[in-house]
Structure formats: structure tokens, C-alpha cells
Amino acid sequence: MKINLKINDQPVSVDSGCTILEAAEKLEIKIPTLCHFTMDCFNVEHRSGSCRVCVVEVKGRPNLAPACCTPVVEGMEVRTNTLRAINARRTILDLLLSNHPKDCLTCPKNLECQLQALAQEMGLHHLLYKGEQSTFNKDLSSFAIARDLDKCIMCRRCETACNKVQTVGVLSGVNRGFRAVVAPAGMKRLADTECVFCGQCVQACPVGALSEIDYKYPVWRALNDASKTVIVQTAPAVRVAIGECFGMEPGAVSTGKMVTALRMLGFDKVFDTDFAADLTIMEETTELIDRVTKNHDLPILTSCCPGWVKFLEHQFPELIYMPSSAKSPQQMFGAIAKSYYAEKIGVKPEDLIVVSVMPCLAKKYEAARPEFAPNGVRDVDIVISTRELADMIREAGIQFEELEDGVYDSPLGESTGAAVIFGATGGVLEAALRTAADWIAGQDVREIDFKAVRGMAGIKEATVNVGGIELRAAVCSGLGNARKLLEKIERGEANYHAIEIMACPGGCINGGGQPYHHGDTSRLEKRMAALYRADAGLPIRKSHQNPDIIKLYEEFLGEPGSHAAHKLLHTAYIDRKNG
Amino acid sequence: MSCQCGNATPADRAKFEELGKYISSLPIAENPSRSRGFLIQTLHRAQSMFGYLPEEVQKFVAAELKISPADVYGVISFYSFFTDKPLGRHKINVCTGTACFVKGAGKVLEEFKRRLGVSEGETTADGRFFLGALRCVGACSLAPVVMVDDRVYGNMTAEKVADVLAQIAD
Numbered sequence: 149m150k151i152n153l154k155i156n157d158q159p160v161s162v163d164s165g166c167t168i169l170e171a172a173e174k175l176e177i178k179i180p181t182l183c184h185f186t187m188d189c190f191n192v193e194h195r196s197g198s199c200r201v202c203v204v205e206v207k208g209r210p211n212l213a214p215a216c217c218t219p220v221v222e223g224m225e226v227r228t229n230t231l232r233a234i235n236a237r238r239t240i241l242d243l244l245l246s247n248h249p250k251d252c253l254t255c256p257k258n259l260e261c262q263l264q265a266l267a268q269e270m271g272l273h274h275l276l277y278k279g280e281q282s283t284f285n286k287d288l289s290s291f292a293i294a295r296d297l298d299k300c301i302m303c304r305r306c307e308t309a310c311n312k313v314q315t316v317g318v319l320s321g322v323n324r325g326f327r328a329v330v331a332p333a334g335m336k337r338l339a340d341t342e343c344v345f346c347g348q349c350v351q352a353c354p355v356g357a358l359s360e361i362d363y364k365y366p367v368w369r370a371l372n373d374a375s376k377t378v379i380v381q382t383a384p385a386v387r388v389a390i391g392e393c394f395g396m397e398p399g400a401v402s403t404g405k406m407v408t409a410l411r412m413l414g415f416d417k418v419f420d421t422d423f424a425a426d427l428t429i430m431e432e433t434t435e436l437i438d439r440v441t442k443n444h445d446l447p448i449l450t451s452c453c454p455g456w457v458k459f460l461e462h463q464f465p466e467l468i469y470m471p472s473s474a475k476s477p478q479q480m481f482g483a484i485a486k487s488y489y490a491e492k493i494g495v496k497p498e499d500l501i502v503v504s505v506m507p508c509l510a511k512k513y514e515a516a517r518p519e520f521a522p523n524g525v526r527d528v529d530i531v532i533s534t535r536e537l538a539d540m541i542r543e544a545g546i547q548f549e550e551l552e553d554g555v556y557d558s559p560l561g562e563s564t565g566a567a568v569i570f571g572a573t574g575g576v577l578e579a580a581l582r583t584a585a586d587w588i589a590g591q592d593v594r595e596i597d598f599k600a601v602r603g604m605a606g607i608k609e610a611t612v613n614v615g616g617i618e619l620r621a622a623v624c625s626g627l628g629n630a631r632k633l634l635e636k637i638e639r640g641e642a643n644y645h646a647i648e649i650m651a652c653p654g655g656c657i658n659g660g661g662q663p664y665h666h667g668d669t670s671r672l673e674k675r676m677a678a679l680y681r682a683d684a685g686l687p688i689r690k691s692h693q694n695p696d697i698i699k700l701y702e703e704f705l706g707e708p709g710s711h712a713a714h715k716l717l718h719t720a721y722i723d724r725k726n727g
Numbered sequence: 728m729s730c731q732c733g734n735a736t737p738a739d740r741a742k743f744e745e746l747g748k749y750i751s752s753l754p755i756a757e758n759p760s761r762s763r764g765f766l767i768q769t770l771h772r773a774q775s776m777f778g779y780l781p782e783e784v785q786k787f788v789a790a791e792l793k794i795s796p797a798d799v800y801g802v803i804s805f806y807s808f809f810t811d812k813p814l815g816r817h818k819i820n821v822c823t824g825t826a827c828f829v830k831g832a833g834k835v836l837e838e839f840k841r842r843l844g845v846s847e848g849e850t851t852a853d854g855r856f857f858l859g860a861l862r863c864v865g866a867c868s869l870a871p872v873v874m875v876d877d878r879v880y881g882n883m884t885a886e887k888v889a890d891v892l893a894q895i896a897d
Contacts, residue, residue, distance in 0.1 A: 317794075317795025320801035322801045323804045331797075333797045333800035
């Protein structure tokens with residue numbers, strides 16, 4: 149049913165159930181918002197109506213109405229810019245700022261903060277209210293996510309991300325009145341909770357209350373330490389997002405510029421996590437074919453996403469036999485760098501510093517897991533996010549947009565189209581299917597685009613013919629979707645051979661370490677399209693055809709699944725039911 | 728769902744069992760999506776059994792009602808009646824409702840804090856006294872009012888605080 153109303157005298161007709169805010173958007177009338185948060189392509193909507201910044205005047209209604217959660221009714225007459233509405237908004241903002249720290253200049257969300265943007269938009273130049281300031285301790289306990297509760301404005305967007313989208317359930321509104329904040333049960337530190345560090349809360353937080361643990365300085369220090377050889381790996385999803393930090397169009401593929409920038413920052417070698425993604429496919433596909441042909445321990449689950457792995461360890465410990473034992477590409481890269489490559493260049497593992505650039509905050513946690521530090525030397529020493537790399541490039545005065553394209557160094561820089569699509573939901577499975585099809589058929593299969601597993605849908609199912617075998621596969625992204633699928637498996641209602649799971653909705657393109665999208669999911673769609681464009685443009689698109697991977701097995705590892713491969717490239721999971 | 732506290736005493740185990748029975752008696756199955764609606768009454772029952780709501784109890788309730796422990800803690804921390812810490816033997820509650828507040832409850836509360844060395848909502852180190860503030864006990868004509876356990880003291884002043892404390896036997 150259509151509802152007719154007027155906003156600022158302009159008639160508009162919208163579906164019933166629409167809010168005033170949505171009707172205004174249709175007329176391209178902007179109503180300021182703060183707590184309101186949507187991610188359209190994942191059907192995520194958070195409209196708590198808690199901040200009241202969006203109040204408007206509705207004829208015949210004595211009080212102002214919050215536009216984000218007031219449904220339209222027939223004949224409604226709305227005014228968005230009366231003096232009364234504007235004054236109310238300014239008062240609300242003034243009150244929000246009365247106990248908000250004013251350290252914008254040094255805030256991790258400086259220039260990305262929606263509260264700051266709002267103050268600028270409303271031309272708020274002096275504050276009337278001087279409020280008491282909250283004094284919570286900062287939570288820097290984890291390797292991944294920093295919490296500064298003094299900056300929390302109780303919009304509760306992080307809660308929606310943590311509880312509704314991811315069903316991790318770590319964050320909740322606690323206390324009341326002035327002491328109210330969003331925090332884990334018992335006001336615990338994040339490191340002591342079941343948090344999986346996906347960072348979706350950091351993406352959702354409009355202010356500086358949630359941000360990443362910053363590792364830029366350790367990278368600078370390593371780069372300036374003459375006794376160390378410092379190499380870097382870049383994850384697939386970074387190249388299609390980093391340009392946004394420099395005002396480039398979303399979806400630009402900036403691989404070459406990024407390589408040049410990393411070289412200018414002083415890294416001794418610039419390598420690619422994509423190389424290790426190809427390596428992951430070699431090991432994981434070997435395991436897949438083995439488990440499918442022997443028909444045991446099915447389905448096989450992917451294991452590249454550390455947020456998903458930690459989720460499984462806490463929430464479904466009885467299923468920890470299911471994921472592939474293959475390490476993630478980041479950790480495979482570290483293990484190979486500190487053994488094969490260190491040996492090749494004659495550097496001791498402790499003098500080789502491996503830096504990762506990841507779209508992800510959980511990767512910071514993953515690299516610090518004790519099992520990934522053989523003899524006390526970490527395989528991956530420092531992890532920075534896409535945003536942190538952009539900050540470093542800016543800090544070094546490098547004009548990113550103007551850079552010439554560089555190419556990755558050899559031998560850990562060579563990769564294929566199968567590896568680059570790891571950055572999007574469905575990509576890992578598609579990459580595995582390309583290799584599985586060739587290996588099972590014993591030939592170079594020409595049909596390699598498995599389009600059924602592509603796209604933003606949270607759960608995708610497909611039966612694909614792989615070298616004559618009908619393989620039942622599923623792909624899911626977002627941990628809430630993963631939970632649904634795993635519960636189906638537990639109830640015996642699902643019968644798949646292989647499942648890819650990524651913690652973040654859409655995959656790594658929407659990682660917690662990516663440029664802030666502020667709810668504009670069209671950006672994510674563009675990043676995804678860019679990955680498939682990059683794949684299509686590469687000469688080699690199957691992992692097992694990567695010449696440097698072939699050489700690595702010849703020189704060092706033997707066969708996929710060999711003893712040497714198992715020692716370096718595989719891992720085991722931990723039952724974390726009780727912490 | 729078994730009890731989650733590894734080192735629970737037999738008495739505690741019996742309480743967990745009883746709480747489990749109470750939760751299974753609730754009509755949750757009729758509307759599983761509304762299980763959160765049973766949280767507050769469950770917490771009331773749990774607190775009356777355990778005296779307070781320690782983490783193990785919170786986790787147990789969360790698991791039984793299929794909601795997150797953070798959510799349970801959110802509710803406990805919101806309502807001043809619920810507590811996740813053991814309370815002192817004697818509960819001193821200063822009314823800070825409008826009438827009592829206007830008549831100087833703030834000064835009375837401050838004096839209790841000073842004498843007991845605790846803040847509002849805390850228990851003294853020796854476990855004797857819990858000091859709380861609540862809003863309106865319905866005895867506004869006697870404002871400001873203090874409740875010690877079940878006894879009401881009216882027309883309180885900061886000077887009378889020492890006397891009130893002295894009257895508490897153990």
C-alpha cells in the first residue's frame with residue numbers, strides 16, 4: 149500500500165512501513181543522523197532512535213519526531229528545517245558533546261568520525277553545556293581492537309553488529325544513566341571474552357570509541373633498523389580498497405601503486421599474500437579431494453578466516469574436526485618466509501621481519517596465536533590494516549594517486565587469479581574448485597568461472613560438477629549466517645561436501661581493517677567487482693599453475709600434503725568452550 | 728545444559744539444578760523468540776536463591792534462555808535491585824527519592840559513605856554492611872528516610888548516622 153505525504157511541501161508517495169527518513173531520502177532531502185546505521189546489501193538495519201539527532205516537525209504532533217524510526221502515515225506533513233527542529237538538533241548535539249572528549253586532533257577516527265562531521269555540518273562553533281566527563285579506562289588488552297569508552301555515545305550500532313549480524317554476543321548496553329556504555333559482560337576486557345575480533349563493531353562505530361590497535365610505529369621502527377631484513381605481504385582485498393583512502397573511486401584496483409608505495413616506505417621486499425593463497429589452495433584442495441573420495445569428516449570447512457576460526461572454537465567446539473587443517477594464507481606466508489625464504493637469502497628467522505597488510509583486525513590476533521611462533525619467533529611479526537598502511541603512506545608524504553605501477557618481488561610475489569578472489573565471499577571455494585576440477589579430471593579444464601558461488605548473498609548453495617563428481621558446496625559470510633548453517637549441520641539437515649565461511653559479511657572486502665564504508669555498501673560491491681576484474685585480467689587463474697608454487701614444492705616441500713608441508717603449513721584448533 | 732561452574736559446591740549444584748527446573752517450568756517453548764521476556768523473573772529467582780548473581784549464574788541463565796551473557800549482564804547492571812557481588816549482612820539503603828533528596832538525603836548518604844569507607848552500591852570489607860541508595864520507599868512524610876534491613880528510620884540527619892550504626896548488633 150502506498151502512503152502519500154509531504155516533506156517540506158514536496159509530495160512523495162512511499163510504501164507503508166517506510167520511515168520519514170526513508171521518504172525524505174526519496175526526495176533527496178537530507179536529514180542528519182548519527183545512531184542510524186544500515187548495510188543495504190546485507191539487509192542490516194539499526195534504528196534504535198537513541199540519539200534524536202534526526203528530529204523533525206510533524207504537523208499536528210506536539211513533540212518532535214525522530215525521522216529514523218517514525219513510520220509515515222497518510223496525509224502527514226513533515227518539515228525538516230524549521231527553527232524549532234534545527235534548535236532541537238543543535239541542543240541534542242551540544243548535549244552529546246558535553247561529555248565527549250574533545251581530543252579530535254589525536255583521535256583514531258579523526259576525519260572519519262560522524263559526530264565530528266555532524267558538528268561541522270551543523271556549524272556548531274561553541275558549546276553551551278559543560279558536562280561531567282566520564283573516566284573509563286581504555287581497553288587495549290587485545291591485539292586487535294581498542295576500546296575508549298569515554299567516547300561511546302550509546303548509539304549501540306556496535307551491538308547490532310556484534311549480536312544481530314555476527315551473533316557473537318559479546319557487547320551489550322550496560323549500566324544506566326551517566327555510566328551507561330556498551331561493554332562485554334562484567335565489564336571485562338575484550339581479550340578475556342569470546343570476541344572474535346572481526347572488527348564489524350569498529351566499522352559500525354561512528355566515533356572513536358572502537359578502533360584498531362595501532363601497529364604503525366613498530367613497522368616504522370623495523371624499517372629503520374639496519375640489522376633487520378623487512379619484508380611485507382599484502383592481502384587480496386587491500387588492493388581494491390586502499391585507493392579510497394586517497395580519494396580514488398571505490399573499486400579502483402591499486403595493486404601496482406600499492407607495491408610502489410611499499411617499496412618507497414623502505415620494505416626490502418614486497419611480496420603478496422596471494423602467493424600464499426595459491427599455496428593454501430594446494431593444501432586445502434588436496435585435503436578436500438581426500439575427504440570427499442574417502443567420504444569421511446565431511447563437510448570440509450575453510451580455515452583462512454581467523455575470526456571464523458575463533459568463533460568455531462568458542463561456539464561450536466564439537467565441530468573443530470571439520471575445518472581444513474591448512475593454515476591461513478597469512479600464516480602460510482609467514483611460515484614459508486621464515487624457513488624457505490630466510491634460508492634462501494641467508495638470514496636468520498629472528499632477523500627477518502614479516503609485516504602483513506590486511507583488510508582485517510582478527511589477523512592481528514591470529515599472528516599472535518602462540519602456535520604460530522615456533523621457537524618463540526613469530527611467523528608474522530607485525531600486522532597492519534589497510535587503513536594503517538594508508539596512514540603510513542600519507543605520513544611519508546607519498547602522493548599515492550600519482551604513483552607508477554610497481555610489480556611484486558620474486559619468489560613470494562607471484563600469484564594467480566584464483567588467489568586474488570580470496571578477498572570476496574565465495575572466492576576461496578571457487579579457487580579450490582578450479583584446482584579440484586583439474587586434478588580430478590587430470591586435465592586443464594577450460595570452464596573455470598563458478599558464478600553460482602559469487603555475489604553478496606549471505607548463504608549461497610551450489611551443486612557443481614567437478615571433474616565428473618557432483619560436489620555439494622555452500623558459501624556463507626557473516627557469522628550469523630555461519631551459525632545458521634552450522635546449526636543445520638548439527639541437526640543433520642545439511643549435506644555438503646565443502647563450505648567456505650568468512651566472518652565478515654561479503655568477505656574480506658568488508659573487513660574490520662578496511663576503509664570505513666559508513667554504511668555505504670555500494671562501495672563493497674565495487675570492491676568485489678574489482679577483485680573479479682583483477683582475476684579475469686591475470687594470465688594464470690589456477691593456483692596449481694603458479695610457477696613459483698610449483699618450484700616451492702620441487703625445491704622444498706615435496707608434494708602437497710607431504711610431511712614437510714604438514715609441518716609448516718597445517719595447524720590444529722582449540723576447544724575454547726570454557727574460555 | 729549442565730552447570731558451568733567447574734568447582735561448585737554440592738549446595739551450589741543443587742541450586743543450579745533448582746534454577747534449571749524453574750526455567751524449564753516457564754512457558755518459553757510456546758514463544759521461543761520471546762525468551763528474553765523471561766529474563767527478569769528468572770534473575771529475581773536466581774538472586775533470591777544465591778543471594779547475588781555471580782558470573783556462573785549469569786552464564787547459566789544466558790545459556791538456558793538462549794541469550795548472550797552480555798545481554799544478561801546488561802540487564803543486571805541496569806536494575807539497581809540486581810547485584811553481581813555478594814552483599815553485606817545488613818543492607819543499609821538511603822532513600823534519595825525527590826522528597827528525601829530535598830530534605831537532605833545527600834548529606835546522610837555522604838555520612839554513611841564516610842563512616843563505612845565504601846561508595847554507594849558497595850559492601851564493607853568485613854562483609855557487615857551493604858550501602859545502597861534507592862528511590863522512594865513510600866514514607867515521604869518521614870523524609871529523609873533510611874532503611875536498615877527491614878527497619879525504617881525517619882527524619883534522618885547526618886548526625887544520627889553514628890547512632891543508627893551503633894544499633895546494629897552483629
